[in-house]
Every structure is written in C-alpha cells, then in structure tokens.
Amino acid sequence: MASSTMTGSIRDYRDLLAWQKAMDLAVEVDIVCDALPTKYSYLSTQMRRAVNSVHSNIAEGNGRFSRSDYLRFLSDANGSLREVESDLAFVARRFGRTKHTRDALALCELVAKLVAGLVRSLRGDRKKEEGDQDSA
Numbered sequence: 186m187a188s189s190t191m192t193g194s195i196r197d198y199r200d201l202l203a204w205q206k207a208m209d210l211a212v213e214v215d216i217v218c219d220a221l222p223t224k225y226s227y228l229s230t231q232m233r234r235a236v237n238s239v240h241s242n243i244a245e246g247n248g249r250f251s252r253s254d255y256l257r258f259l260s261d262a263n264g265s266l267r268e269v270e271s272d273l274a275f276v277a278r279r280f281g282r283t284k285h286t287r288d289a290l291a292l293c294e295l296v297a298k299l300v301a302g303l304v305r306s307l308r309g310d311r312k313k314e315e316g317d318q319d320s321a
Contacts, residue, residue, distance in 0.1 A: 198247035203299035207240035207262070210292040214269060217276060217285045232272045238265035239296065243303075252307055259307070263300050266293060 198204045214236040218229035239262045246258025270293040277286045304310075 198244040201243060201247065201299075201303070203296060203303055204240055204243045204247075206292060206296050206299060207243055207266075210269070210289060210296055211236045211240055213285055213289040213292060214273070217273065217283075217289055220283070220285070221276065221280070228272065228276070232269060235265045235268045235272070238262070239269065243300070256304060256307055259300055259304050263297065263304075266296055266300065269293060270297075 195201060214232055218232055221229050242258045242262035242265065246255040246262070249255050249258065270290065273286055273289050273293065277283075277290070
C-alpha cells in the first residue's frame with residue numbers, strides 16, 4: 186500500500202517526510218539523553234526541548250495559512266535542529282560515539298536536507314537551484 190508521501194498527496198504535516206524523520210530523531214535523542222550521567226541533566230533537558238521543537242515547528246508551520254509564516258516556522262525548526270546537532274556532537278566527543286549518537290547525527294543530516302527541500306519548494310526555488318547546479 187502506497188503512503189500519501191509516495192503518491193505526492195500531502196494532507197497535513199503527518200504526511201511530510203521531514204516531520205516523520207524529525208519524530209524519529211526525537212525518539213533517538215531521548216534514548217541518548219536517557220544514557221547521560223545525572224550530572225548532565227541540564228543538557229538532557231535542553232536537548233529534549235530543542236529536538237521536540239523541530240517536529241513541533243514543522244507541524245505548526247504546516248498549519249499556518251500564509252507561506253511566510255510556514256517559512257518562519259521551518260527556519261525555527263532548522264535552528265533547533267542545528268542546536269540538537271551541536272549538542273549531539275558534544276555528547277559524542279565527551280562520552281564517545283554510540284550507535285544512538287551516530288543514528289541521531291545521521292537523522293539530523295537527513296532532516297536538515299528535508300527541511301531545506303521544503304523551504305525550496307515553498308519559495309519556488311527548485312528550478313532555479315537545479316539550473317545553478319547544472320552550471321557549476
């Protein structure tokens with residue numbers, strides 16, 4: 186059975202691959218945070234807030250009635266995503282890379298690409314960027 190994202194039909198934010206992968210990232214970061222020493226509870230709290238802001242902002246932007254609002258929320262999602270990515274890099278450097286930190290960092294990269302694609306789509310930049318890449 187084909188999902189709505191495979192058929193191109195987006196009914197709401199739950200159909201967006203960016204939101205789906207941001208949710209996966211939130212689960213992965215939660216696992217990483219659970220493994221941190223109690224001494225780093227401040228970092229766990231900050232990471233959990235930031236990672237949940239990513240999928241929340243994608244959803245909230247999708248629910249807005251203006252394109253400019255949607256783009257603003259995607260910008261906020263991207264900022265929170267970069268915050269999470271930086272915190273994960275610190276955790277990996279301080280405590281060593283684990284399967285969960287590697288998976289979370291890979292999801293950060295994927296979500297960043299998906300959010301950037303949404304932004305390009307909303308701005309109508311897709312053809313322009315494809316043309317720019319051809320000339321490079």
